[in-house]
Amino acid sequence: MFCTECGEELTLMYAAGEGLVPYCKKCGKFRFPQYSSAVIMTVTNRSRDKILLAKHKGQTEFALFAGYIKKGETAEKAVAREFREETKLNTVKAKYMGSRYFEPNNVLMLSFIMIAEDGEPEPDKNEIDEVKWFTFEEALENIKKGSLAEALLKAALPEIKKFN
Numbered sequence: 689m690f691c692t693e694c695g696e697e698l699t700l701m702y703a704a705g706e707g708l709v710p711y712c713k714k715c716g717k718f719r720f721p722q723y724s725s726a727v728i729m730t731v732t733n734r735s736r737d738k739i740l741l742a743k744h745k746g747q748t749e750f751a752l753f754a755g756y757i758k759k760g761e762t763a764e765k766a767v768a769r770e771f772r773e774e775t776k777l778n779t780v781k782a783k784y785m786g787s788r789y790f791e792p793n794n795v796l797m798l799s800f801i802m803i804a805e806d807g808e809p810e811p812d813k814n815e816i817d818e819v820k821w822f823t824f825e826e827a828l829e830n831i832k833k834g835s836l837a838e839a840l841l842k843a844a845l846p847e848i849k850k851f852n
Contacts, residue, residue, distance in 0.1 A: 689710050689719075689721070691712040691714065691715060691719055692719060692722065693712070693715055693717075693719075694712065694714050694715055696712050696713065696714040696715070698710035698711060698712055698719055699711055699713065701718070703718050706718075723789075723794045723795060723796055724756055724757075724793075724794065724795045724796070725756070725757045725763070725795065725796045725798060726754055726755060726756045726757060726766075726790075726795050726796070726797055726798070727754060727755060727757060727763050727766045727767045727770060727797070727798050727799075727800060728752050728753070728754040728797045728798070728799050728800070728836070728837070728840060729752055729753045729754065729767055729770075729771060729782070729799075729800045729801070729802045730752055730785075730799070730800070730801050730802070730840060730841055730844035730845075730848070731752070731753055731771065731802050731803075731804050732801065732802070732803055732804070732848050732851075733803070733804060733806065733821065734780065734803060734804075734805075734806055736803070736848050736849060736851070737823070737824075738821040738822060738823060738824075739821070739822050739823075739824060739827035739841070739845075740753070740775075740804060740809065740819060740820070740821055740822075741819070741820060741822060741827055741830060741831060742774065742811070742816050742818070742819045743816065743817045743818040743819075744815065744816060744817070745814070745815055745816065745817055746817070747817070749830075749831070749832035749833075749835075750820070750822075750827075750830045750831055750832065751831065751832055751835065751837040752831075752837040752840060752841065753770065753771055753774055753775075754770070754797070755769075755770030755773070755774070756795075757798075763784070763798045763800075764782060764784075767779060767782045767800050767802055768782070771802065771804065773812055773815075774811065774812050774815055774816050774819075775804070775809035775810060775811060775812070775816075775819060776809065776810040776812075777804050777805050777807055777809050778804070778805045779802050779803070779804065779805075780802075780803040780804065780805050781802065781803045781851075782800045782801070782802040782803075783800060783801045783802070783847075783851055784798065784799070784800055785799040785800060785801055785840070785843065785844060785847065786799050786843075787799065788836060788839075788840070790836055797836065797840075799840050799843075799844070801844050801847055801848060801851055803851070824845055824848075827841060828841065828842070828845075
């Protein structure tokens with residue numbers, strides 16, 4: 689890790705009440721890790737008996753819908769915007785489920801369950817190759833194995849029926 693101000697390599701130093709924190713000797717300041725925030729959605733229909741999954745551009749396996757939160761935007765607004773951009777469908781309702789850090793992209797993923805309006809999704813061909821409705825069982829069979837999306841889907845399924 690390197691200092692975002694001067695580029696100096698950071699070392700870990702004890703900060704009272706914080707534990708080991710990256711520290712810049714040149715600037716004389718602690719540099720807490722920075723990362724982006726994104727939303728990731730388990731999308732269900734109004735009947736709550738199907739899950740909508742997407743094959744993102746160039747991918748061979750299905751995953752959940754996700755997108756970065758823009759500066760000044762709330763996570764709830766990002767859920768609705770990202771889903772609309774990627775499918776042309778509106779969000780009826782969304783519920784926050786929790787967060788997970790996704791190390792490969794250095795992103796804090798804020799997980800939501802969301803209900804989509806009825807209608808056929810029209811995938812944004814710049815981002816999505818295919819979208820498809822699945823039963824719960826089919827969604828589990830088709831989602832990328834061992835992925836964060838699979839873990840979040842498994843956590844969301846029991847909550848979907850309770851979501852009102």
